[in-house]
Amino acid sequence: MANLADFKYTMESCNHCGQCKWILPARMKGWDFASVCPLHEFHGFDAYSGQGLIQIAKERLDGKLEYGDGLETLLYACPACGACDINCKSVRDMEVLDTIYALREDCVEAGYLPEPLRRTAANVEETHNIYGKPHSERFAWLPPDFRDDPEADTALFVGCSAYRYPDIALAAIRILRAGGVKFKLLREDEWCCGAPLWRTGQREAAEKLIRRNVDTFRRHGIHTVITACAECFGSFRGGYPRYADTEGLEFKHITQVAAELLSGGKLRLRKGDEPLRVTYHDPCMLGRLSEKYVPWDGEIRPYGLHVPEKVWRRGEHGVYEEPREILRALEGVELCEMTRNLEEALCCGAAARDVDPEFAVWTAAERRREAKAAGAQAIVSCCPFCRDALGSDGENALPYLDLTVLLAERLKEEA
Amino acid sequence: MALSAQAYRELAAIVGERYISSKQHILAGNRVRTPEIPFDYHSADAILLPGSTEEVAAIVKVCNKYGICFVPFISGTLPDAYANRAGTVLIHLKRMNRILEINEEDRYAVVEPGVRHVQLYPEVRKRGLSYTAASVGPGGSVLANFTSTSGDHHTQYGSSRANRYLLAVEMVTPEGEIIRTGSLQGGCGWFCPDGPGPSLRSIIKGYFGSHGQLGIITKAAVALDACKGPAEIRTEGVSPHHRVYFDSDLSRVYVFNYDNIQNVCQAMLALGEAEVCSTVQKYFYLPLTLLMSDSANDFWKKWTSGYKEAMSMPLVVHIAAQSVREREYEEKILFDVVRETGGKRLPEELENWWTEHMDYFMVVSRLQSVLRLGGGWMPIKLGAESVQHICDVGESIGEYIYEFTETGKIFDAPENYQIIPMEYGHFAHIELLFMWDRTNPAAMKGVGEFRARSREEDLRRHFHAEDVGCLNPTLLQLGPLYSNCHIWMQKIKESFDPNNVANPML
Numbered sequence: 001m002a003n004l005a006d007f008k009y010t011m012e013s014c015n016h017c018g019q020c021k022w023i024l025p026a027r028m029k030g031w032d033f034a035s036v037c038p039l040h041e042f043h044g045f046d047a048y049s050g051q052g053l054i055q056i057a058k059e060r061l062d063g064k065l066e067y068g069d070g071l072e073t074l075l076y077a078c079p080a081c082g083a084c085d086i087n088c089k090s091v092r093d094m095e096v097l098d099t100i101y102a103l104r105e106d107c108v109e110a111g112y113l114p115e116p117l118r119r120t121a122a123n124v125e126e127t128h129n130i131y132g133k134p135h136s137e138r139f140a141w142l143p144p145d146f147r148d149d150p151e152a153d154t155a156l157f158v159g160c161s162a163y164r165y166p167d168i169a170l171a172a173i174r175i176l177r178a179g180g181v182k183f184k185l186l187r188e189d190e191w192c193c194g195a196p197l198w199r200t201g202q203r204e205a206a207e208k209l210i211r212r213n214v215d216t217f218r219r220h221g222i223h224t225v226i227t228a229c230a231e232c233f234g235s236f237r238g239g240y241p242r243y244a245d246t247e248g249l250e251f252k253h254i255t256q257v258a259a260e261l262l263s264g265g266k267l268r269l270r271k272g273d274e275p276l277r278v279t280y281h282d283p284c285m286l287g288r289l290s291e292k293y294v295p296w297d298g299e300i301r302p303y304g305l306h307v308p309e310k311v312w313r314r315g316e317h318g319v320y321e322e323p324r325e326i327l328r329a330l331e332g333v334e335l336c337e338m339t340r341n342l343e344e345a346l347c348c349g350a351a352a353r354d355v356d357p358e359f360a361v362w363t364a365a366e367r368r369r370e371a372k373a374a375g376a377q378a379i380v381s382c383c384p385f386c387r388d389a390l391g392s393d394g395e396n397a398l399p400y401l402d403l404t405v406l407l408a409e410r411l412k413e414e415a
Numbered sequence: 416m417a418l419s420a421q422a423y424r425e426l427a428a429i430v431g432e433r434y435i436s437s438k439q440h441i442l443a444g445n446r447v448r449t450p451e452i453p454f455d456y457h458s459a460d461a462i463l464l465p466g467s468t469e470e471v472a473a474i475v476k477v478c479n480k481y482g483i484c485f486v487p488f489i490s491g492t493l494p495d496a497y498a499n500r501a502g503t504v505l506i507h508l509k510r511m512n513r514i515l516e517i518n519e520e521d522r523y524a525v526v527e528p529g530v531r532h533v534q535l536y537p538e539v540r541k542r543g544l545s546y547t548a549a550s551v552g553p554g555g556s557v558l559a560n561f562t563s564t565s566g567d568h569h570t571q572y573g574s575s576r577a578n579r580y581l582l583a584v585e586m587v588t589p590e591g592e593i594i595r596t597g598s599l600q601g602g603c604g605w606f607c608p609d610g611p612g613p614s615l616r617s618i619i620k621g622y623f624g625s626h627g628q629l630g631i632i633t634k635a636a637v638a639l640d641a642c643k644g645p646a647e648i649r650t651e652g653v654s655p656h657h658r659v660y661f662d663s664d665l666s667r668v669y670v671f672n673y674d675n676i677q678n679v680c681q682a683m684l685a686l687g688e689a690e691v692c693s694t695v696q697k698y699f700y701l702p703l704t705l706l707m708s709d710s711a712n713d714f715w716k717k718w719t720s721g722y723k724e725a726m727s728m729p730l731v732v733h734i735a736a737q738s739v740r741e742r743e744y745e746e747k748i749l750f751d752v753v754r755e756t757g758g759k760r761l762p763e764e765l766e767n768w769w770t771e772h773m774d775y776f777m778v779v780s781r782l783q784s785v786l787r788l789g790g791g792w793m794p795i796k797l798g799a800e801s802v803q804h805i806c807d808v809g810e811s812i813g814e815y816i817y818e819f820t821e822t823g824k825i826f827d828a829p830e831n832y833q834i835i836p837m838e839y840g841h842f843a844h845i846e847l848l849f850m851w852d853r854t855n856p857a858a859m860k861g862v863g864e865f866r867a868r869s870r871e872e873d874l875r876r877h878f879h880a881e882d883v884g885c886l887n888p889t890l891l892q893l894g895p896l897y898s899n900c901h902i903w904m905q906k907i908k909e910s911f912d913p914n915n916v917a918n919p920m921l
Contacts, residue, residue, distance in 0.1 A: 009789070009854070012789075012790065012853055012854065013786075013789050013790035013853065014447075014790065015449075015492070015783070015786050015790050015792075016447050016491050016492060017490075017492050017551070017552050017554065017783050017786070018490045018491065018492065018552065018553075018554030018555075019552050019553065019554060019783055021554055022531055022533050022552075022553040022554040023533055023553065024553065024654055024657075024774075025532070025533055025536070025553045025774045026648065026650040026654070026657050026659050026774045027650060027657075028533040028534075028536060028537045028553070028648070029537055029647075030534065030537045030538050030541070031514055031530070031534040031535070031538055034531060034533045034534045044434065044464045044507070044509060044510060045436060045441050045444055045445075045462060045464070045507070046444040046445050046491060046507070047440055047441045047442075047443060047444025047445070048444070049444070051444075051491075052443075052444030052445070053444075055443055055444055055445070055446060055447055056440055056443045056444060059443045059446070064443075065439060065440060065443055066439075069438055069439065069440065070438055070440065071439075071440035074440060074441075086654065087654075089655070090654040090655040090781075091655070091781055091782075091783040091784035091786075091787065092783060092784065092786060092787055093710050093711050093787055300854070302789070302852040302854055302855065303711065303715075303788040303789055303791075303826060303850065303852060304710075304711030304712075304714075304787060304788045304789045305711055305712060305715055306710075306711065306712055309712050310710075310712075312710060314654070314655050315653065315654065316653045316654065316655065316656060318653075320653060342653050343653050343654050344654070
């Protein structure tokens, strides 16, 4: 990872044009749903935006700003969804989100990590999951007759969400089995992916855990890690290379695997009972933030020349199409798109729930409002945290369907 | 000067505690510096987010009562949007973001300040209408576009400067009075900027809008043009390589390269005389290369591998037609004019870029990529005169720019200026956009020197190329040449703003 000084160029390059807050014109549809930064939309002040956080980072770097008066709450209310980053990078060579991550590291070093996030970190340290549940129960949902493919070099990483939503893990298993994919589970060796640590700036703890996980994959002879959790997937792809050498490891989301199986004719599906019009919500960590992070340690010369050349993550190569391919394959399911989709998707707000619950609840309701405006009867996604947020009670209630579960329920037969 | 507790309480009582802050980290979000502009930046004492005209008026009255300066702003892109002295509050108008009316018959829209281009533009387009948006990107305020700058845009060839589209407005004077101008005051609607009610158009509009510091415009009606093109825009792919598609039967983009600005001038005038094409512009080729680049590194590869030579003086033309016959007619004239004036079609791959990025012609979504070289940029001149006059200005740049480019003080090229003919060639706008190295603190000196030299050269040649602007050095130098406008501006300012609290001029 890096520190604030590494992003001085970004801080000095910002022309405060506001592109980090608004939908790109190529996607504009009208007055409504034009903002891509829920934090700014809800709180209003520019400090609550990518542009504002860059200014704040610069003042922290210059030693002109202190924590303790609410800055830390602002910083972690930001869901770090990356919309600002991708929008900025559609035209600029700046690292908005990485500057925010570096600011979080700075906050942690200053001793101001908000209490709810400390608790989560303690849970991960003590029980290897974010909820503080006994590690021994991580696979308690597993059917007794489940058997690993012992020789498989592919692992299904179920993630901490299996404590809350075992149906997702079970659905992933059904899909892999139906498609004839050989895989195994890591069982007691599977620990939290580390997302709640590295995404909150807890560098040391994140590094330790991520290295441990990578070692575990290697020790089990794993080459491919499949997960049904967008947060785990985004961490593997966008976070792990910051802390560990992941060379030779391939990370896949279950929707990528399923889409491949579908296109290869390896999954047979039955028709649904009722026609259903759904919209798909792109999870941030599966979409714009799932591009592989390629470490860069070079020099920025005058007029922006990066030496050696940098591999940019501009959100272009996220997992966007595969979930839609799956939905299109489900007979009776009609897909309608929201205005803010693909790399411009509005975050569900889940990451802010512990620090700024009012904002998190508003954001989820705003996303559901958009889904309803698109004419959807249900909102589909494939991230357990999006499920927490969008599936919760609140304004603009709308049924939430997990894509992995939806697909598994349509399987005609299993291998 | 810190805000007194009493003043803060009174301001908070107006907007509510949620919409005011004096916390340092909130202020820091707007404590930006624009190193290109020689302001001494100060921190605001507070930022307020009013939700209505009445709240704005009440805030302004409190500011007058306590001698607090106020700066209204929306997007915050320009340096005028920040505190330039101690004892200032920022009034962020983003919550006032309603589109109040789109009148299709009379072709106008009424908006509050917080409405952005990405919000209004698609709404009017759905109705077969359009407007000319300044090149500020998606988050630019529509109202500020028409009231506070001239709002020059690449598509103004068939239309005009944005300030000419301003109709009636509602505004809060620097002392806090709510007034309505033109037809609005007499209850006759938003359609006219002048009588029977008070006409302040000449005072509030134009370059001296945001710089004239005459209060806060809270609602504005703007005239709309007819739009040739699809009501909804079809986009494919994912940023930054998404593609915008128009019906190729009705929409075509052509880019021609010239070796002589006088020939470009003749082409512009001939096309204007024929009143064909919807966009005609002599584009900057350095920003053009930037627009086509994926990164700064990619820019340097392209810049040093032939792009510069291939596009040294590009004339970009967009034809938008209602029918194939109309398109063919305009193409025929265009090709005749280009042949007669010595233009040459650019390679297909370069021309295709424009075809696939039609969003550029709408809200210039990619404009910020001209800042990709580290953010150090400076648009100068910005004046408007006859097409011939402006082309002469452009031609003269090559006589003095080399000593700045070849010594590395600025990064530019001799023909790298933009000329946009407006109203079908009845007048034209020039912009010389050069880059400088923001990572080098000493570079600002070169920027200042080049600006001054550019102004001196224009004055020496009796060119009307330099925007009078709002900064004292420019204003004091150019004011006497413009009927002492700086003195008149000051007198108007004193009459309207006796306490000198409305974004005081430097």
